[in-house]
Amino acid sequence: MNETFNLTAVPQINSVLEKYSPKLLINNPITKENVLSSVVEGLTSCQAFRFVVAFVTESGLAMLKSHLIDLKRKGIAGKLLTSTYLFFNNPKVFRELLKIDNLEVRLTDLEGFHSKGYIFDYNDDFFLIIGSANLTAQALKINYEWNVSLTVNANTKFILEVNDQFEEIWNRSESLTETWIKNYEILYVQHTAKQIMKEELTKVEPIDLPNQSAGNSITPNKMQNYALAGIQEVRDAGHQRALIVSATGTGKTYLSAFDVKNFNPKRMLFIAHREQILLKAKSDFEGLVSGSPDEYGLLSGTGKHIGAKYLFATVQTISKPEVLSQFDPRDFDYILIDEVHKAGAASYRRVIDYFAPEFMMGMTATPERTDDFNIYELFNYNVAYEIRLQEALEEDMLCPFHYFGVTDLELNGETIDDTTILSKLVTEERVSHLIEKIEYYGYSGQKVKGLIFCSRKDEAIELSVKMNGRGYETVALTGEDSIEQRELQVQKLEHGDLDYIITVDIFNEGIDIPTVNQVVMLRQTQSSIVFIQQLGRGLRKHKAKEFVTIIDFIGNYKNNYLIPIALSGDRSLNKDNIRRKMKDTSYINGLSSINFEEVAKEQIYKSINNTNLTELKKLKEAYQELKNRIGRMPFLIDFIQHNLIDPGVITDTHKSYHHFLLRIREDVPSLTNYEAQVMEMISKEILNGKRRHEIVLLDLLINQGVVSHDRYVTKLMELNCPTDERTISSIRRIMDLSFFVASDREKYGNVPICTLDEDNYYRLNETMKHSLATNHFFKKLFRDVVDSAAEKSRMYDPKLPLTVYQKYTRKDFCRLLGWENDEKGTIFGYAIKNDMCPIFVTYHKKESVASSTNYGDEFLSPTTLKWFTRSKRTLRSEEVRKIVEANENDLHIQIFVKKDDDEGGSDFYYLGKAKPDPSSVQQTTMSDDGSPVVCMNLILEHAVDPKLYRYIITDYKN
Structure with missing residues (x-):
């Protein structure tokens, strides 16, 4: 028989209040929040759904189609109630709606129908979004909309009224059919024709101004103005070559025409690999750059206008020796090369090496190549401007x-x-x-x-x-x-x-x-x-x-x-980053x-999960790509600044960056054995940036050699970092290595990096001081780790030891919560020490996990985790009573969860603090040997982020 505690479930009150509290939903581009994400979450979790919207667009509907097809697989269907109000909805969107098998659509003839509501049935509860957002892409992602989201119990008066109102309108509305669409199409076309006629009658004809042509009316957009300024800056610095990296479709040809107009060359040469590109470029230039049509010529298989002021040539033609020899190397003072990533080919190199223009500009959308040719070097590492896919979309x-x-x-x-x-x-x-x-x-x-x-x-x-x-x-x-x-x-x-x-x-x-x-x-x-x-x-x-x-x-x-990498542009090779791009x-x-x-x-x-992103080949390729771009050996901070490899990916598989450089056979100065040990220590323990305190101390010591405790504390306070005794003591134990287990101390040199002396000053050990003073490469590597750690620390809240939804290991917990020693080897699922109880849960266990340790931990909701103690524990076990009575004992329970062991590493998402629900505590038995175990509901202080919650609970193996 199961035993239970007969206590009031006080910890659930805050959770319940949060669950049923209304929230304001708006589209906020700064925080990346939008109404769409809440609608998608509603669809993902519901058992049925109903939409009541006046307006629907193809783009808005498209954003939901994949989610609707997933619901179809689960046997979940919904209803959509809309209208023909103002003839906003076009006939095609109604045909798109007919394609969705699990969506029943009806049309109301209610005059002035202008409702906007989304209702999701969760069985016991209903989740609603009501406000100003129609089912359009603009309303769901861009427009300034006010909407309220709220969860209500199925028996509340409010949802009963909503349901009654929906059913009343639904039952007297007409079903969407192909016949209905054909009839509506006739009315829609008539309405559109009337609108066009009305606009024509009220249109004011523009007044012709002298010397105003279509070409002269075209002006650079915002991004092109930035690019033009960047190109001019390169020229002003005395450089003769510049590279433009611009996503496909962002107007590279117009940009080049604007710059040619600014430069006003005596002669210009435009090179491309296809005549079709040249013809389009020639037409664009004629509309933007002054000059008569006779000044524009083609040099290709179909044109031989060699003497033209503005010459557009295929590389295949102009690279022929007999053609090239007809030009003087200084004939063109401005040369443009389109799709310049092809410039490694012999034909391009022949032309580039032959001419000596005042200025040469290359344009490409993809400078990263797989053919070992360094585009950046060709243009002397002068990237005048760069706009990638994400930025181009943002700028419309x-x-x-x-x-x-x-x-x-x-x-x-x-x-x-x-x-x-x-x-x-x-x-x-x-x-x-x-x-x-x-x-x-x-x-x-x-x-x-x-x-x-x-x-x-x-x-x-x-x-x-x-x-x-x-x-x-x-x-x-x-x-x-x-x-x-x-x-x-x-x-x-x-x-x-x-x-x-x-x-x-x-x-x-x-x-x-x-x-x-x-x-x-x-x-x-x-x-x-x-x-x-x-x-x-x-x-x-x-x-x-x-x-x-x-x-x-x-x-x-x-x-x-590679798909989330390509879509997001995240080239960190960090598996967790890639997973995050999938769920958000x-x-x-x-x-x-x-x-x-x-x-x-x-x-x-x-x-x-199955790909080794940290294999030496991939890391070396990324390293070489960055080296090509900046024209020198990169350091860790360069990877961060250029949004490439996460430095932690390198140091997770190598003792330090220096060790990695040696592995890829980079010719670098050597380090002493102790210097290598110090680099391993700060690379493994400090580089992750999860606490700023060590970073600040090392930064001060590099700059000053010695720093007073008061100065250190003042600097921490300026950065909003805690300065309590437990935290400061923890920093000292990291720096003198006493925190670490014996094997780690051995790896890290067994000598304190710095200590606090009797005069209250932090001082580096003598060997460290000597190395920093005499080995400039060691100092550069040391400084690089500190600077990189400072950049990575921006991900974490400086005021708190743990940041919700970031990932931590058991060892991180011991360090960041100020435990005297690294006790990761004794925590396993959980541990109770002082006033803390970290709980680590691997949500989806492997089939090979022994049934004696295969606990049934599961989320009952985003705020409630059903959790099991170790086996052979009863309600009378001391550790169980401490956890159950956490509220009375001021025991701080911290929840860490990872999806499964395939995520790799020992990192867990930190989900925040939790308290037990005493009324849920019960003793039961393990399925394999009948040994006792206690389970209980842990109520999280805050609901888990919906995207992360869905990611964790979904088992993609089944």
């Missing part, structure tokens, strides 16, 4: 996109993977699966204009045949097709004569099809560079589309971990969204 320079990571087909219970043969890639089943997804996720505009990227040529050709047999107009293009054939098919796509061009890699770059409104990735991701190139094919703005749909078929591919996509700016179907998400997590 690109077309918004909705990315959908969808599940690839399962064949005989196995998902498509790296080894799947062609016959299985183009089965009728997979073609049907492809069509189902591209139809469901749709596109913006009146007609699909899509690109499909396949993994191989024969797959592209066969897929085109099968899609044509299903009623689509498609063509397969491969590297074997001529440039003329490719351009012909591109024109057909743009004019609406084709639905899709199916290809392998030939359209990754150098192609401009602004009307593309759907990009389909039907192949594994081999590199983040290629991924962004292919995604970028649809990012150019065009009046015929509001957004571009990206559909990525995610199979069981080993390189799936708020890093994507503007009206764009990133969405993964649950099964596809499982494949990516599996890839992250």
